[in-house]
Amino acid sequence: MPPKKSFPLRIDPKLYGQLEKWAADEFRSVNAHIEFLLREAVRRAGRLPKEEPQQKEQDS
Template sequence: MPPKKSFPLRIDPKLYEQLEKWAADEFRSVNAQIEFLLRESVRRAGRLSKGETKPAANREDHP
């Protein structure tokens, strides 16, 4: 698996707080929750190829 891309993300503190609560509810880190939400959004938009529809098994983005 290629290394993940790192980049800074500026986000409203209130939005981050909500993401943090949501991530805790689903036993994910905030980073994994954001990645999960982005992946789902891209999938729903039909922008993922068939091979990219599921996260790698060793990732922290699923309960």
């Protein structure tokens, strides 16, 4: 898996509090939950690239 991109995020403290509670309900960190929500929004907008088919594992 490629390394993840880090960047600062400025967010309203009240919104962060709601995200923190929601993430806890889903057993995720706030960071993982924000990434999940963004990925879902991108998917619903039809902007995720189609995944390449996985290569078959070669016999050893």
